[in-house]
Amino acid sequence: xxxxxxxxxxxxxxxxxxxxxxxxxxxxxxxxxxxxxxxxxxxxxxxxxxxxxxxxxxxxxxxxxxxxxxxxxxxxxxxxxxxxxxxxxxxxxxxxxxxxxxxxxxxxxxxxxxxxxxxxxxxxxxxxxxxxxxxxxxxxxxxxxxxxxxxxxxxxxxxxxxxxxxxxxxxxxxxxxxxxxxxxxxxxxxxxxxxxxxxxxx
Amino acid sequence: xxxxxxxxxxxxxxxxxxxxxxxxxxxxxxxxxxxxxxxxxxxxxxxxxxxxxxxxxxxxxxxxxxxxxxxxxxxxxxxxxxxxxxxxxxxxxxxxxxxxxxxxxxxxxxxxxxxxxxxxxxxxxxxxxxxxxxxxxxxxxxxxxxxxxxxxxxxxxxxxxxxxxxxxxxxxxxxxxxxxxxxxxxxxxxxxxxxxxxxxxx
Amino acid sequence: xxxxxxxxxxxxxxxxxxxxxxxxxxxxxxxxxxxxxxxxxxxxxxxxxxxxxxxxxxxxxxxxxxxxxxxxxxxxxxxxxxxxxxxxxxxxxxxxxxxxxxxxxxxxxxxxxxxxxxxxxxxxxxxxxxxxxxxxxxxxxxxxxxxxxxxxxxxxxxxxxxxxxxxxxxxxxxxxxxxxxxxxxxxxxxxxxxxxxxxxxx
Amino acid sequence: xxxxxxxxxxxxxxxxxxxxxxxxxxxxxxxxxxxxxxxxxxxxxxxxxxxxxxxxxxxxxxxxxxxxxxxxxxxxxxxxxxxxxxxxxxxxxxxxxxxxxxxxxxxxxxxxxxxxxxxxxxxxxxxxxxxxxxxxxxxxxxxxxxxxxxxxxxxxxxxxxxxxxxxxxxxxxxxxxxxxxxxxxxxxxxxxxxxxxxxxxx
DNA sequence: CATGAATGAGCTTTCATTCAT
DNA sequence: GATGAATGAAAGCTCATTCAT
Numbered sequence: 001x002x003x004x005x006x007x008x009x010x011x012x013x014x015x016x017x018x019x020x021x022x023x024x025x026x027x028x029x030x031x032x033x034x035x036x037x038x039x040x041x042x043x044x045x046x047x048x049x050x051x052x053x054x055x056x057x058x059x060x061x062x063x064x065x066x067x068x069x070x071x072x073x074x075x076x077x078x079x080x081x082x083x084x085x086x087x088x089x090x091x092x093x094x095x096x097x098x099x100x101x102x103x104x105x106x107x108x109x110x111x112x113x114x115x116x117x118x119x120x121x122x123x124x125x126x127x128x129x130x131x132x133x134x135x136x137x138x139x140x141x142x143x144x145x146x147x148x149x150x151x152x153x154x155x156x157x158x159x160x161x162x163x164x165x166x167x168x169x170x171x172x173x174x175x176x177x178x179x180x181x182x183x184x185x186x187x188x189x190x191x192x193x194x195x196x197x198x199x200x201x202x
Numbered sequence: 203x204x205x206x207x208x209x210x211x212x213x214x215x216x217x218x219x220x221x222x223x224x225x226x227x228x229x230x231x232x233x234x235x236x237x238x239x240x241x242x243x244x245x246x247x248x249x250x251x252x253x254x255x256x257x258x259x260x261x262x263x264x265x266x267x268x269x270x271x272x273x274x275x276x277x278x279x280x281x282x283x284x285x286x287x288x289x290x291x292x293x294x295x296x297x298x299x300x301x302x303x304x305x306x307x308x309x310x311x312x313x314x315x316x317x318x319x320x321x322x323x324x325x326x327x328x329x330x331x332x333x334x335x336x337x338x339x340x341x342x343x344x345x346x347x348x349x350x351x352x353x354x355x356x357x358x359x360x361x362x363x364x365x366x367x368x369x370x371x372x373x374x375x376x377x378x379x380x381x382x383x384x385x386x387x388x389x390x391x392x393x394x395x396x397x398x399x400x401x402x403x404x
Numbered sequence: 405x406x407x408x409x410x411x412x413x414x415x416x417x418x419x420x421x422x423x424x425x426x427x428x429x430x431x432x433x434x435x436x437x438x439x440x441x442x443x444x445x446x447x448x449x450x451x452x453x454x455x456x457x458x459x460x461x462x463x464x465x466x467x468x469x470x471x472x473x474x475x476x477x478x479x480x481x482x483x484x485x486x487x488x489x490x491x492x493x494x495x496x497x498x499x500x501x502x503x504x505x506x507x508x509x510x511x512x513x514x515x516x517x518x519x520x521x522x523x524x525x526x527x528x529x530x531x532x533x534x535x536x537x538x539x540x541x542x543x544x545x546x547x548x549x550x551x552x553x554x555x556x557x558x559x560x561x562x563x564x565x566x567x568x569x570x571x572x573x574x575x576x577x578x579x580x581x582x583x584x585x586x587x588x589x590x591x592x593x594x595x596x597x598x599x600x601x602x603x604x605x606x
Numbered sequence: 607x608x609x610x611x612x613x614x615x616x617x618x619x620x621x622x623x624x625x626x627x628x629x630x631x632x633x634x635x636x637x638x639x640x641x642x643x644x645x646x647x648x649x650x651x652x653x654x655x656x657x658x659x660x661x662x663x664x665x666x667x668x669x670x671x672x673x674x675x676x677x678x679x680x681x682x683x684x685x686x687x688x689x690x691x692x693x694x695x696x697x698x699x700x701x702x703x704x705x706x707x708x709x710x711x712x713x714x715x716x717x718x719x720x721x722x723x724x725x726x727x728x729x730x731x732x733x734x735x736x737x738x739x740x741x742x743x744x745x746x747x748x749x750x751x752x753x754x755x756x757x758x759x760x761x762x763x764x765x766x767x768x769x770x771x772x773x774x775x776x777x778x779x780x781x782x783x784x785x786x787x788x789x790x791x792x793x794x795x796x797x798x799x800x801x802x803x804x805x806x807x808x
Numbered sequence: 809c810a811t812g813a814a815t816g817a818g819c820t821t822t823c824a825t826t827c828a829t
Numbered sequence: 830g831a832t833g834a835a836t837g838a839a840a841g842c843t844c845a846t847t848c849a850t
Contacts, residue, residue, distance in 0.1 A: 019833085019835095056837065163391050167395055171369065200397060444733050459842075527726075531644045531645070567799060570776040571799055574773055597799060600803040605798070625830095660832045
């Protein structure tokens with residue numbers, strides 16, 4: 001008679017232009033609330049209000065609140081992945097330094113624009129049924145970087161790739177929590193960490 | 203998260219052993235739930251049940267649910283801080299490597315025993331009114347390490363200290379999420395990151 | 405994150421006296437609403453209000469709205485079954501007519517006191533996950549009557565039993581919908597139907 | 607059941623063939639849903655989808671959801687009534703047995719083709735504002751049969767007519783719930799009940 | 809003090825109905 | 830007329846917190 005909320009997949013595809021606008025408004029509103037107020041303040045009425053639509057409309061496109069979170073996570077992830085892929089794209093021709101430089105820059109961009117949002121999504125990932133998907137993506141990303149490292153004769157490339165990612169993320173998150181927003185200096189420090197690590201691998 | 207708490211200080215200082223035991227039971231139950239089921243499953247009835255007491259009793263010792271979280275965060279933090287202090291204690295006499303070694307080991311210990319709990323607390327910290335306290339503690343910790351680094355003639359010691367902490371945390375968290383539990387190899391990799399970074403500071 | 409509503413079994417057993425009073429108040433209120441206003445007007449807020457309690461209390465004892473309906477159905481059924489059992493109890497000693505008389509009287513009692521409630525429950529049974537339970541009970545009841553008929557040398561006793569039950573129910577329901585409340589004349593007509601049927605069996 | 611309807615009359619008399627086809631599609635879809643899934647699963651979007659039209663179109667032809675139910679009830683009723691009228695039509699010439707035979711057969715036909723639908727409509731009738739109409743129809747039907755009985759010198763013909771209808775309905779419903787679909791044997795049993803009753807009237 | 813029943817604000821979700829295109 | 834997006838009242842249900850015993 002009531003309340004199911006099991007699947008997390010988007011409900012129906014927006015066909016008309018205004019429908020797509022509604023979906024976007026929902027996602028934007030959600031992101032904005034997470035950035036400004038945090039997960040505990042996120043509720044569907046608040047989202048609808050912020051998006052300037054009715055709750056009913058929200059549920060036309062998303063079966064549950066978590067489904068919205070899921071879509072945002074997927075989108076943000078895809079964005080980052082695309083940028084990283086671009087950075088890694090020409091690994092045959094470019095040298096190690098240039099590529100690392102690009103990787104770091106892309107990651108900074110992704111995490112520092114909406115830092116609170118980024119952290120919340122990272123956290124939310126843990127309780128959404130996204131485990132497999134998340135693992136797959138991480139696997140892909142790490143693999144991609146590992147290939148690149150291998151091409152440059154670096155040993156144990158998968159572990160190294162994982163640790164590099166960890167270092168980049170670690171320094172960015174800590175700095176963003178400390179309110180440090182100077183991206184140039186941040187990049188310098190991250191590259192120090194990454195390059196330092198690499199030097200000690202051989 | 204509703205019913206916003208006014209105060210988050212523990213309601214009374216339990217003077218008797220029995221009372222202290224109850225408080226501990228509550229904190230343990232909360233930690234266990236967070237580790238096993240995560241924040242969304244944490245509610246006061248569940249805590250009370252797990253702790254083997256009644257909700258009423260719970261509220262004898264904690265004014266709000268968040269107060270419990272707050273105390274756990276403080277305790278875990280204090281534990282880590284104590285261990286780090288010990289590691290840093292004899293910085294006059296010990297050398298850099300030995301001390302870093304101890305620092306890393308203490309951090310691994312703290313984060314890997316209850317990895318999900320550790321991440322949850324880190325996240326929860328963000329929406330509890332702990333900002334000042336958290337900043338102070340981080341400030342202290344970074345300062346302490348910075349002093350130590352300065353003593354070893356390392357430049358820009360505060361930023362370096364912060365980044366080292368970030369690297370350690372970053373690698374541990376990523377590894378723990380990837381299910382890597384071999385602490386020895388983890389330590390080796392972390393020290394690679396830290397030492398690598400330090401080499402490139404000068 | 406919310407809303408499950410799968411099981412239909414009562415949630416926790418009332419231990420204190422006032423808890424039992426609450427459960428009773430809920431069941432009474434539900435029955436009253438069904439009798440007066442019908443199923444479409446039945447909602448948990450309305451029940452709670454009518455019962456003079458809060459919705460929260462309602463959900464302490466029943467996991468879903470349907471669970472309440474289920475319990476009422478079971479209770480009413482048990483009542484009827486007990487009375488029928490009593491009527492059938494001494495089938496060795498009593499004769500056919502006396503026993504049929506009692507059966508009919510018990511059924512009239514059960515269906516005519518709260519006629520709208522009785523019809524609603526009969527209907528609700530169809531969409532509650534009670535199929536097996538309902539079948540079992542009907543099987544039992546029919547079997548019990550069939551044994552009795554067999555003892556009186558009536559052929560095809562299971563089908564006959566089923567049809568007798570159907571005739572009794574049919575006449576009562578139609579009469580109650582037509583607003584006929586004279587139980588004596590009703591009984592006479594029902595017995596006419598039952599005895600007439602039996603005469604044509606042999 | 608919310609958003610109570612003011613009027614339940616069909617919104618317009620469809621004059622064109624296309625419109626009539628749409629109306630039929632809506633009614634068929636509704637009947638199909640009721641038979642397969644039951645009243646709790648009946649909602650206007652579901653109906654429209656099943657009928658292959660849009661909700662908007664549905665509301666071109668029916669002012670409320672209940673109006674659809676109402677029309678279905680009226681149609682099914684009319685069908686039954688027509689068949690019964692036919693069976694009773696030549697009551698001057700035909701004898702009692704033949705006529706009863708036809709009556710029973712028509713009723714079986716009406717109730718067994720879509721048993722769940724039939725029961726649902728019977729139930730729904732109770733909460734739709736059809737009371738007067740329903741009473742009138744029952745009155746007509748019972749009267750018609752009563753006349754026929756009177757013609758055959760049966761006493762108290764109105765009550766007898768009502769009880770005969772009740773017996774027929776009762777046995778059919780119970781049998782259909784029990785999954786008995788053999789119409790021949792069913793007819794035999796019903797006639798046993800009806801004739802038995804009639805024998806005891808005199 | 810402990811217990812656990814009770815409370816009710818607040819959140820999620822549905823669905824009959826309307827309305828812009 | 831048809832479409833399907835949008836609306837929002839209303840219902841289901843939870844859980845932090847209080848309070849009678």
